[in-house]
Amino acid sequence: MITRQFVDRQNLQEFHPFTRLRALLEDIPVGRSCLQDGQVINLSIGEPQTQPPAFVAEEIEKASTGWSKYPLSKGTPDYLEASANWLEKRYNLPEQFIDPTKHLLAVPGTREGLFMTALTVLSTPQKDTQAPVFLTPNPCYHVYTGAAAAAAAEVVTVSATKESGYLPDYTTVPEDILERTELCVLCSPSNPEGAVATPQQIKDLISLARKYDFVVVFDECYAEIYNETAPHSALEMALEIAQDMVGETTTETNTNFSHNSQIDPLANILVFHSLSKRSSAAGLRCGFIAGDEKWISMINTTCQVGGAGVPIPVQAAGTRLWQDEEHVKENRARYKQNFDLAKKILGQAHSVEIPAGGFCLWLDVGNGIEVTKKLWQEAGIRVMPGAFMSHANSKGTSPGDRYIRLALVYDPSFMEQALLSIANILKEIKDIGVND
Ligand SMILES: Cc1ncc(COP(=O)(O)O)c(C=O)c1O
Missing domain, CATH: 3.40.640.10 (Type I PLP-dependent aspartate aminotransferase-like (Major domain))
Structure with a gap:
C-alpha cells in the first residue's frame, strides 16, 4: 500500500515519535516498576545500554x-x-x-x-x-x-x-x-x-x-x-x-x-x-x-x-x-540471548518472531497505543507504539497500529525481569479484551 503526502514543516513534531510518546504518557501516572530500585524501564529507544570498550x-x-x-x-x-x-x-x-x-x-x-x-x-x-x-x-x-x-x-x-x-x-x-x-x-x-x-x-x-x-x-x-x-x-x-x-x-x-x-x-x-x-x-x-x-x-x-x-x-x-571485532561479537551474543528470552517469556501467548537482524522486537499486540499506555501505567515500562513510527492513510490507519516496538537494549538479567512484567500485563489486557 502506498500513501502520499507533503510533510508540513510546521507539523514536523507530529512525525517525531518521541515527542508523541511523551505527550501520550505525560498525564498517566507511572506504575510501580518490577525492578527493586523502582527504576523506570525504557525500551522505547534504540540506545544500547552496555558500555563501549574501555x-x-x-x-x-x-x-x-x-x-x-x-x-x-x-x-x-x-x-x-x-x-x-x-x-x-x-x-x-x-x-x-x-x-x-x-x-x-x-x-x-x-x-x-x-x-x-x-x-x-x-x-x-x-x-x-x-x-x-x-x-x-x-x-x-x-x-x-x-x-x-x-x-x-x-x-x-x-x-x-x-x-x-x-x-x-x-x-x-x-x-x-x-x-x-x-x-x-x-x-x-x-x-x-x-x-x-x-x-x-x-x-x-x-x-x-x-x-x-x-x-x-x-x-x-x-x-x-x-x-x-x-x-x-x-x-x-x-x-x-x-x-x-x-x-x-x-x-x-x-x-x-x-x-x-x-x-x-x-x-x-x-x-x-x-x-x-x-x-x-x-x-x-x-x-x-x-x-x-x-x-x-x-x-x-x-x-x-x-x-x-x-x-x-x-x-x-x-x-x-x-x-575491533571482539566487542561486536559480544554485543551480538547478548542480543541473541535477549531474543531467546523474549521468545521464551512472551512466545507462549504471542506470536514472537525473532527478527533476522537488529535488536528490536516488533510485537503484534492488537492495539499498540492502548498497550503502550497500560505498560506505563502498570509497570513503568516505556515502549514505542508502532503507530508513532508509521504514516496513516486517508482512512487514518497505518501498518504500525497493531504493534509495539521493544528495544531489547539492556543486559539479559535486566531484560528478563522487564519481559516477565510485560508478559503479565499483556495477559491481564488480553483477559479484559483490550488488545483485540
Ligand atoms: C534505522 C536507523 N537509522 C539511523 C539511526 C541513527 O543512528 P546514529 O545516528 O546513531 O548512527 C537510527 C537510530 O536509532 C536508526 O534506527
Whole structure:
C-alpha cells in the first residue's frame, strides 16, 4: 500500500515519535516498576545500554590535542582507511573498490548523514519536476520523513507489512511516481521490524534506481546485529552487478575488480554505517557514508557549509572501533540471548518472531497505543507504539497500529525481569479484551 503526502514543516513534531510518546504518557501516572530500585524501564529507544570498550576513552585521551582543531568534514585519513578496510573485510570487497578519498565520508552518526543526504539530494533535483519524490518504507525511522519535510519533497511511503516480509516493495510503485523520484531509502536490517533484504531485493532496487535515475540510500546501521546470518550490503550487490556487466565472476578473494570508466559500480547508491548500534556508542556520534563519488562529494559540501564534522579525538576512537571485532561479537551474543528470552517469556501467548537482524522486537499486540499506555501505567515500562513510527492513510490507519516496538537494549538479567512484567500485563489486557 502506498500513501502520499507533503510533510508540513510546521507539523514536523507530529512525525517525531518521541515527542508523541511523551505527550501520550505525560498525564498517566507511572506504575510501580518490577525492578527493586523502582527504576523506570525504557525500551522505547534504540540506545544500547552496555558500555563501549574501555579503549574508546584511551584513544580519545591519546588524541586529545585534536580538541583544539576544527575537523575536516571529510574525515581523517586514518578514520577513512579504517572504514574502507572494515567494509572490504566484512563484505569481501576487492581492494580499492571503496577508495577512501572518493567513496567515503565521515559523519557524526547516520542520523546526521541521512539528514544531510536528503537535504543535498532533494535540493539538487536531477529531474525537471516541480515536486521531487522521496520514497520511504512505512513504518520507518522518523529522520527519513523529517529530512524530506526539510527539503519540501513529496513523501511517498510504501507499506512494510507481514505480507511483504516487513520490507517495502518499491517495484510496485507506479511509474509516474518513479519518474519523479529523486531519493529512496531501504533500511536493512530494518527498524522497527528487523527484516533483512535478500540479495535479489537489493539488486532489484539498485536496478530500479538506475533505470529511473534516483539515489538510493541503504541504511545499514544495524548490519552487525543479526540472529544467524550476516546481512548482505548493497555494496556487495553493486559489485556483483558490475562484475556481471563486464563478464567477471565473483571469487573468494574478489581481487579481480578494477574501476574503469565504462561503468561506475557505485552509481546511484549510498550506504550508511554507524558505531552507535555496532559498538554501543550512540553518544560518540561516529559513522560514515560509502558510495557514489559524485554524491559523496556533494554531501561533503553540504557538511562543509553546515555540518559539525566528527571531532578528531572521536575519529581516533572510531578508527580503533572499526578495527575491533571482539566487542561486536559480544554485543551480538547478548542480543541473541535477549531474543531467546523474549521468545521464551512472551512466545507462549504471542506470536514472537525473532527478527533476522537488529535488536528490536516488533510485537503484534492488537492495539499498540492502548498497550503502550497500560505498560506505563502498570509497570513503568516505556515502549514505542508502532503507530508513532508509521504514516496513516486517508482512512487514518497505518501498518504500525497493531504493534509495539521493544528495544531489547539492556543486559539479559535486566531484560528478563522487564519481559516477565510485560508478559503479565499483556495477559491481564488480553483477559479484559483490550488488545483485540
Ligand atoms: C534505522 C536507523 N537509522 C539511523 C539511526 C541513527 O543512528 P546514529 O545516528 O546513531 O548512527 C537510527 C537510530 O536509532 C536508526 O534506527
